Amino acid sequence: MNPDTVVIGAGTGGLIAALKMAQEGLGVLVLEKNPEDCHGNTWLNDLDLHPFDKYDLPKPLPEELAFPVHRNMRANSSNGDATIVMENIPNYALKVSLYQKRLVRLCREAGVEFQFGATIIDFLNNGKAVTGVIVEADGAPREIPAKVTVAACGAFSPILEKIPAFCDFNFSCRPDDRVHAIQELWKIKPGPARKMVDEGILTPNEMVFYVGVPGGGSFSTFMYQLDLDQEIMALLAGCKPQNPDVLSPRELIDDFKDNRLGFCTERIYGGGRAIPMRNPLDNLVDNGIAIVGDAAFMASPANGSGTTPSMVAGAQCGWTIAKALNAGLEPTKEHLWGYNAAFQTGLGAIFAGYYVAHRVLTTFTEQEVQELVRRKLIDPRQFKNVHDARPFSVAPLQGLGLFMKALPVLGTLIGFVKHGAKIPIITRHYKNFPKTYDPEAFEEWRRRAEKILNRLDVS
Numbered sequence: 014m015n016p017d018t019v020v021i022g023a024g025t026g027g028l029i030a031a032l033k034m035a036q037e038g039l040g041v042l043v044l045e046k047n048p049e050d051c052h053g054n055t056w057l058n059d060l061d062l063h064p065f066d067k068y069d070l071p072k073p074l075p076e077e078l079a080f081p082v083h084r085n086m087r088a089n090s091s092n093g094d095a096t097i098v099m100e101n102i103p104n105y106a107l108k109v110s111l112y113q114k115r116l117v118r119l120c121r122e123a124g125v126e127f128q129f130g131a132t133i134i135d136f137l138n139n140g141k142a143v144t145g146v147i148v149e150a151d152g153a154p155r156e157i158p159a160k161v162t163v164a165a166c167g168a169f170s171p172i173l174e175k176i177p178a179f180c181d182f183n184f185s186c187r188p189d190d191r192v193h194a195i196q197e198l199w200k201i202k203p204g205p206a207r208k209m210v211d212e213g214i215l216t217p218n219e220m221v222f223y224v225g226v227p228g229g230g231s232f233s234t235f236m237y238q239l240d241l242d243q244e245i246m247a248l249l250a251g252c253k254p255q256n257p258d259v260l261s262p263r264e265l266i267d268d269f270k271d272n273r274l275g276f277c278t279e280r281i282y283g284g285g286r287a288i289p290m291r292n293p294l295d296n297l298v299d300n301g302i303a304i305v306g307d308a309a310f311m312a313s314p315a316n317g318s319g320t321t322p323s324m325v326a327g328a329q330c331g332w333t334i335a336k337a338l339n340a341g342l343e344p345t346k347e348h349l350w351g352y353n354a355a356f357q358t359g360l361g362a363i364f365a366g367y368y369v370a371h372r373v374l375t376t377f378t379e380q381e382v383q384e385l386v387r388r389k390l391i392d393p394r395q396f397k398n399v400h401d402a403r404p405f406s407v408a409p410l411q412g413l414g415l416f417m418k419a420l421p422v423l424g425t426l427i428g429f430v431k432h433g434a435k436i437p438i439i440t441r442h443y444k445n446f447p448k449t450y451d452p453e454a455f456e457e458w459r460r461r462a463e464k465i466l467n468r469l470d471v472s
Contacts (some may be wrong), residue, residue, distance in 0.1 A: 016042040017127070017338055019146055021133055021172060022472040023052055025109065026306030026323030027165030028116040029070065033331025035123035041337060042157065043125045044148055049129040052117070053110025053340060055284035057196045057247055059220065060105045068328040073105050073112055079198055079282070080106040080240055085219040102220070106238070106247070108198075108282055109320060114384060131273045136162065142345070153418030161301055161334050161344045165327070165395075168289045168307035177429040181298040181346075186310070190291040194251035194317055197283030203244050205276040210241070217241050235265055242379045246277060250315060251288070288317045291360050292368040292466075295459055303330050311360070313433040315367040320361050329355045350450035362443030366436040370464075439465050 020027045023045035031041045043054060047185070057079055065072050086099040117127065134154055139144040145158040166172045173184050188284065191361060199327070209215045223235040232254035236376055240246070250265035290308040290399045297304050305311075305326045312319035333352035342348045442462055447454045 016040045016157070016159050017155055018042070018161045018334060019044060020144065020163045020165055022167060022170075022306070022308075023047075023113065023117065023127070023129075024054060024165055024166035024306055024323065025113060025116065025320050026311070026327040027163065028113060028120055028332040029275040029324045029327030030123045030163050030165065030305055030334075031327075032071075032116065032120050032123055033328050035120060035125045037339060038331070038336030039335055039396060041120075041124070042135065042148070042159070043120065043126065044131040045127065045156075046132060047129065049117075049127070052129060055282060055318070056109045056286065057198055057249075057283055058107050058318055060107055060321045062103050062105065062320065064092045064325050066322055068325055068352050070121075070324050070328065071116065073107050074115070077108050077115070078106055078187060079108060079245065080366075081218075081245075084238070087216060087219050087221045089221065089223045097302070103329040107320065121290045126152075128410065131168075133172045133175065135175050136177055136302075136327075138301075141179065143177060143180065152404075159301075161303065161349070163303050163305055163330060163334075164308050165305040165323075166308050168175050168310065168312070169287060173308060176302065180293060180302060181296050182299070182304060183296075184294070186289055186291055188287060189253070191249050191254060192288045192290050193262055193285065194284065194288055195251065195266055195285035196236075196247065196249040197266065198281050199246050199248065199277040200246050200268070200279040200281055201239075201246050202276040202278060204243055206239060206244075206246070206274075207241055209274070209276075210239070215239055233265070235269065237269070245281070246274075248277075261289050266423050285311060286310050289367075290314045290317065290321070290371055292365045295357075295462060296455075297330075297353045299346050301344050303334065303349055303352060311364075313367060314364055314371040322364070325351075326356050348451040350447075353450075354446055354448045357446035358444050359436060361446070362440050363442060365443045365462075366440040369439055377444060379409060431459060 017039040018031075018041050018132045020031045020041060022044050027043060030342040031043050035041045043415045058219055062082070064070060081103065082248060083101055083103050086102045088099075088212070119285070121127070128148070128150055131148045131150040134147040134149050136143050137147060145156055146154060146162060147156050149155075164176065169186075173182075176182060193448060206215070210217050215221075215237070215326060218238075219237050220236060224233075225353040234250070236247075238247040248266050248270060250262035250269075252259050252262055261447065262450050277365070289307065290311055291310050291314060293311050294304060296307040306317050306323035311322040313322060330352045333349055333355070337344055338353070397425055439462070442458075442465055447458055
């Protein structure tokens with residue numbers, strides 16, 4: 014076929030982009046490096062419900078979910094002596110690979126074509142615009158021209174290095190902005206599990222988080238979800254992979270599962286990956302090309318979830334491309350800019366604020382993070398905003414209250430008070446992202462963004 018658009022990567026972001034473009038009448042080809050029988054990211058991801066209606070995303074089926082939709086969320090200090098409870102959090106505990114396989118079927122029904130087992134060798138270009146890709150499949154390279162190429166190939170993919178140099182993308186990522194995480198679903202022995210619940214050791218039917226896990230470093234996270242009715246338990250661990258002084262996610266999970274629980278019997282789902290924990294790319298489009306999902310660092314710096322923002326970006330990207338091509342416009346940076354502006358003024362603004370908070374948190378010790386929770390300096394309402402991918406800020410009166418609570422440990426918590434109050438600065442700046450493409454206005458916006466982040470730098 015001679016497609017209008019080529020999508021590189023059959024993850025959730027790429028598949029949603031392909032689906033939206035096909036529904037708008039475009040010819041779409043999806044290229045995926047993995048064979049179809051082993052395609053799909055085996056990640057168990059908790060997603061908020063709001064974007065599914067707002068962006069007309071296919072809602073998960075019951076068999077694609079691990080847990081009921083409504084649960085409480087409980088954040089504990091590392092030693093468990095302090096807790097913040099958020100009641101009745103609605104979310105989808107999604108088995109991502111099952112959902113992705115259904116998206117492939119929906120895409121095919123809409124007319125999308127797929128080529129699995131395809132390796133991208135290079136991008137076609139005319140010196141000013143990307144004009145397609147060179148792909149190798151079945152042992153032979155071939156050129157696939159396309160009006161627009163959507164790179165949805167994931168974070169740290171070598172494909173990104175092949176994008177022509179004239180394209181205005183900055184894929185640099187600080188070592189401190191990478192986190193490795195593992196999330197798994199286990200069958201359990203219900204008797205021993207129920208005994209630990211009765212003894213008050215475990216809390217069932219809730220998402221229970223520990224922030225700053227002993228041995229895992231201040232930024233580490235550990236989570237469990239126990240469902241006695243289904244006789245299953247989910248375990249998640251995340252920490253900095255480059256720090257030799259902390260335990261790995263695998264070690265954290267195995268220690269909890271084997272030494273503290275002892276009732277997990279069979280791993281039935283799950284996987285791990287490196288997650289970019291930084292603000293999204295400041296630019297998502299160029300002539301003939303758009304970047305979607307983890308390739309654009311769209312995982313939330315607050316909780317590492319990249320599935321929902323990738324799908325939102327996929328919808329925004331697909332609609333923008335279809336609007337331009339169906340109007341007979343050339344797919345220039347100017348005509349694709351609507352996707353850029355829609356994402357940056359929405360999730361981009363929120364994630365930029367999260368990124369500042371993430372940078373602050375990484376400077377704290379486990380003990381200092383524990384003090385944040387124990388002194389209730391972390392507000393349950395803000396936790397819920399993070400989960401729902403909504404902005405958080407510190408109002409003046411609330412800020413005074415936080416300051417008074419922090420007085421006994423002011424020396425160690427001054428960074429939280431000082432930099433936390435500046436989060437709205439970067440959020441407002443992203444909200445002011447240029448709505449239309451003006452090279453001078455965009456460069457001024459980018460210089461201002463860099464200046465704000467440098468001023469807020471706490472590393």
